[in-house]
Amino acid sequence: MSHALIADLGGTNARFAIVPINQYQPQEVHVFSCKNFDTFFDAANAYLGKCSVELEFIDAVVLAIAGPVNREVIRFTNNSWAFTKEEIQAHFGADKAVALLNDYDALGHCLEILPKDDLVTIGEQEAIDLSAPSWVLGPGTGLGVACVVPQDGVANLVLPGEGGHVDISTNSDQEDFILQFLRERHTRVSAERVLSGMGIENIYEALCAREKIGKRLTAPEIGEAFLSGSDPIAKETMSQFFTFLGRVVGNLVLAVESRGGVYITGGIIPRYLDAFKESGFRKAMQEKGRMTGYVSPIPTFVVMSEYPGLMGCANYASYLVSE
Known part of the structure; x- marks a missing residue:
């Protein structure tokens, strides 16, 4: 049986898996700490030493990389x-089909094969047009964004870009204060400055400053305080975080009418799923004045899959081999 070696490579961890061609659930997943290996090839060899599939039965190698892949030399931060x-x-052999994908390219390629059970609808269920573009984005260490355009018979087209670094917009006095607070530090405030782990910390610090409280917490500490209900500023921080996400999603939908849906990934939102469902996310997304009716029908989902990036690599590998 033909297989693909797939990997999701970050600066801290490298996730490796094997998958039969035309199947999409990663098998034999191993997560390695990058600091334990001098090179990627050392880590790959360590994985192959554990894997039940020998290299001769691997026909494709697809790597998702957290960073630009259109450079001659791929380097990690x-x-x-x-x-x-x-x-x-x-390293793997001239007979192997090889592809290097940006990590959000990989997430874009997973959309067409995601099981419905891995998706949680936010807001009312709206009709999905499978032939129409979609957005995938995810606040995590940073804010990744990709636009996915369906194709017939070939891999979907994932449009490159750095959407996480667009300007953030405001629509309330509190949001104005947060941006002014952050502007004094950064001059320009991008979406990623408020929609990431760092962003949670920035919002919390700004709201403390608004209350004349000199206090800083880490994102995990803010999350714990939010879930326990022990800190009203942590509660307001997460509420504002969800609202900012809605504003950005609404802006993306205005840029590209994504009747295929908006898919939210990353490690933050699934952790606070119940609160996110009840948050002001959809209201903020739809607050687009004369264009409210244009934005409102677009469905939004949270992706709950454990390894969506690896699934995207598996899907892309199936197209590679068929070529």
Whole structure:
């Protein structure tokens, strides 16, 4: 049986898996700490040493990388790993189909094969047009954004970009205060400055400053305080975080009418799913004045899959091999 070696590579961790071609659930997943290996190839060899499928039965290698992949040399921010596509090809063999994807390209390629059980609808269920574009975005360490355009018979087109770094907009006195607070520090405030783990910390610090409280917490500490109900500023922080996310999603929908849906990934939203369902996310998304009727029918979902990036790699591998 033909298989693909797939991996989701970040600066801190590398997730490896194997999957039969034309199947999409990652098998034999192993997560390695990048700091324990001098090179990517050392980590890949360690995985293959554990894997039940021998290299001769692997026909495709697809890597999702947290960073730009359109450079001659791929380098990582938080570790010393570096390689070229040619080195990947040479390491695994000239007979292998090889692809390097940006991590949000991989997430874009997972949308068409995600099980419905892995999706939680936010707001009322609206009709999905499978032939129409979709957005996938996810606040986590940063804010990743990708636009996915369906194609017939070939891999979907995932449009490149850095949507997480667009300007953030405001629509209340509190949001104005937060942006002014952050503008004094950063001059320009991008969406990622409020929609990421760092963003949660920024919002919390700004709201404390508004109350004349000199206090800072980490994102996990804010999340714990929010879930326990022990800190009203933590509660307001997460409420504002969800609202900012709605504003950005609404702006994306205005830019591209994504009747295929908006899919929210990343590690933050699933952790606070119940609160997110009850939040002002959809209201903020739809608050677009004369264009409210244009934005409101667009469905939004939270992706609950454990390894959506690996699933996207598996899907892309099936197209690679068929070519």
